[in-house]
Amino acid sequence: MDYLRIIDKYYPEDNALKRLLLEHSQSVARKALQIVAFHPRLHLDSQFVEEAAMVHDIGICQTDAPGIFCHGTHPYICHGILGAAMMRAEGYERHARVCERHTGAGLSLDDIVRQGLPLPHQSLLPETLEEQLICYADKFFSKSHPEREKTIEQAERSLAKFGEEGLERFREWVRLFG
Numbered sequence: 762m763d764y765l766r767i768i769d770k771y772y773p774e775d776n777a778l779k780r781l782l783l784e785h786s787q788s789v790a791r792k793a794l795q796i797v798a799f800h801p802r803l804h805l806d807s808q809f810v811e812e813a814a815m816v817h818d819i820g821i822c823q824t825d826a827p828g829i830f831c832h833g834t835h836p837y838i839c840h841g842i843l844g845a846a847m848m849r850a851e852g853y854e855r856h857a858r859v860c861e862r863h864t865g866a867g868l869s870l871d872d873i874v875r876q877g878l879p880l881p882h883q884s885l886l887p888e889t890l891e892e893q894l895i896c897y898a899d900k901f902f903s904k905s906h907p908e909r910e911k912t913i914e915q916a917e918r919s920l921a922k923f924g925e926e927g928l929e930r931f932r933e934w935v936r937l938f939g
Contacts, residue, residue: 764815767851771822778830782818784907790814792910793898796938803890803937813859814895818904820844820860829904836879838864855891862887863896866920866927866934886930897934913939 772779793814797805820843823833835843844860865872867886874882887893900916903909911919913935920928 762812762853762856764812767816767848768819771819771847776830778822781830781904781907782821785902785904786815786818788902788907788910789817789895789898792901793894796894796898800938805890805894809855810891810894813856813891814898816844816848816853816856817859817863817895817899818844819847821904838878839880840864841885842880858889859887859892859895861885862892863899865923866900866930867896869926872924872926893934894938897931897938900931 768779768782772782790811793810794807797803797807797810818840820840821829821831821833821837823843824831824835824837824840825833826837831837841861841864845857848854848857848860862885864885868878868880868884869886870882870884872878873880873885887896900920901911903911903919917928917931920931
């Protein structure tokens with residue numbers, strides 16, 4: 762998969778949003794690939810991890826989050842499912858699953874219904890090790906401060922705002938990948 766070609770298709774202009782997407786995605790990919798190299802026993806697909814990390818946030822261009830240069834029409838929480846639709850249109854189902862399952866520490870059907878989130882009523886929890894790894898690596902980098910890597914404690918504080926279930930999932934990933 763030529764992820765740069767796909768990014769260029771949806772982000773044809775060299776602007777602040779495209780630069781932010783690339784900087785954030787490269788940070789996530791770099792961290793994820795370090796974990797792949799450190800844990801050969803997990804038999805992770807490094808090529809797929811790099812590709813999927815680079816496109817996991819491709820849907821942000823369709824959301825309304827002016828603080829990070831997004832001037833679309835959808836709520837930011839929808840960027841994962843929007844990105845998944847984009848990747849499916851390109852013929853990349855595995856990559857689409859990463860897009861839709863990386864928000865927070867994944868979202869359960871119960872989370873979506875209980876919080877009244879504008880998302881499909883289905884589980885959006887990462888299932889494969891690669892999906893979990895990219896979701897985990899993503900928690901260390903925010904788009905509002907892309908130059909900084911969060912500590913585990915900072916990532917936990919960010920996740921704690923959204924409930925114990927996601928925080929516990931993240932802690933399991935710390936044990937697996939950390």
